[in-house]
Amino acid sequence: MKLFIDTADLNEIKEIASWGILDGVTTNPTLLAKSGRSLQDVINEIFVLVDGPISLEVVSEKAEEMVTEAKQILTKIPKNYHKNVAIKIPMTSEGLKAVKKLSKEEIKTNVTLIFSANQALLAAKAGATFVSPFIGRLDDNGQEGMRVIEEIMDIFCNYDINTEVIVASIRHPIHVIEAARLGADIATVPPDVLRKMLKHPLTDVGIKRFLKDWEKVTK
Numbered sequence: 264m265k266l267f268i269d270t271a272d273l274n275e276i277k278e279i280a281s282w283g284i285l286d287g288v289t290t291n292p293t294l295l296a297k298s299g300r301s302l303q304d305v306i307n308e309i310f311v312l313v314d315g316p317i318s319l320e321v322v323s324e325k326a327e328e329m330v331t332e333a334k335q336i337l338t339k340i341p342k343n344y345h346k347n348v349a350i351k352i353p354m355t356s357e358g359l360k361a362v363k364k365l366s367k368e369e370i371k372t373n374v375t376l377i378f379s380a381n382q383a384l385l386a387a388k389a390g391a392t393f394v395s396p397f398i399g400r401l402d403d404n405g406q407e408g409m410r411v412i413e414e415i416m417d418i419f420c421n422y423d424i425n426t427e428v429i430v431a432s433i434r435h436p437i438h439v440i441e442a443a444r445l446g447a448d449i450a451t452v453p454p455d456v457l458r459k460m461l462k463h464p465l466t467d468v469g470i471k472r473f474l475k476d477w478e479k480v481t482k
Contacts, residue, residue, distance in 0.1 A: 264443045267316070267429065267451035271295045273308050275454040280312045282461075287315035289373070289395075289431070289451040291351065292322055303339045310344045317344075318373045318393070320351035326360035333365055349373040349392055354382050359389040366390030373429065380414035387419065387426035395451070398442075399432035408432075409441045416446050436460045 265286035268279055271294035279285060288309055298305050309317055321332040333350040340348060349371040352358045362372045366389070373393040374386035378401055383394045396415060398408025415428055427448035433439060436459050442450045452460075 264447060265315075265449040266439075266457075267318075267449055268313075268457065269294075269431070269433075269451040269453050271298045271305055271309075272454070273298065273300075273305065273312070276309060276312050279454060279457055284457075285313050285315065287317060287449070287451075288313050289318040289351075289429070291320045291375075306340060310340070310347060315347060316349050316371070316373075316393070317347050318349045318351045318375075318395075320375065321361075324353075324355075324357060326357045326364070329358065329361035330364050333361070333370060337370070351375045351395075352391075354378075354386060359385060362386065362389040362391050366392075375431070378411070380411060380418055383411075383415045383426075383428070384418055387424050391426050393427050393429050393449070395429045395431040397432035398430060398438060399434040401432075402434065409438070409445065412442060412445050412447055420446070 266284055267287040267289050268276055268285055269289045270276060271290040276288060295302060295305060319336050321329045323329045323332050329352060337345055337348060350365060351373045352361050354374050354376050362374060365372050371392040373395055374391040375395045377383050377394050377396045383396060386394045396411050398412060401408035401411060412430055429449040429451050430442040430447045431451050433450060433452050433456055436456060439450050439452060439460060
């Protein structure tokens with residue numbers, strides 16, 4: 264399973280990219296605004312740090328405006344990075360229209376704010392490169408987010424659908440493990456959860472014990 268980082272914080276991306284684990288980045292307008300820098304500066308630096316899909320979101324609500332905005336985003340990015348760009352499109356009827364048009368022009372799309380297998384299927388049928396089911400928000404509302412991932416993976420496998428599933432709105436490391444066990448293509452994970460995945464108390468104890476034993480040997 265591929266791991267994306269869900270942030271626009273360049274310091275976080277730089278640090279975690281140095282671990283050698285990142286396959287891509289997802290952002291949204293809120294995350295970009297928090298960075299306090301221009302969209303173009305942030306995007307260009309992200310491409311230097313991570314050689315993989317980078318999801319950038321439109322804010323328009325009408326299909327034609329989404330398509331126009333997507334193309335405007337691409338004009339701000341060097342052409343050699345265009346293959347890495349996925350335009351995040353909301354899961355609406357207008358969004359599906361935009362996905363259909365963009366896919367015909369071979370512009371990658373990531374349909375976001377998906378909360379059901381029905382929505383994921385429709386997005387895939389429209390030509391989405393990626394679909395992003397938000398499991399944490401489902402859990403927050405008393406539903407079982409991973410059940411939706413299971414349903415999507417079953418449907419996509421049954422019909423050999425090429426659209427990749429990005430498990431989004433991840434709250435904790437167990438979400439990542441469950442997504443991997445279900446065969447999801449990608450998990451997009453906040454920096455704090457990636458750090459939690461890195462740590463285990465027994466690892467820390469083992470390192471301390473090793474260092475103490477090594478001190479005895481070197482005395």
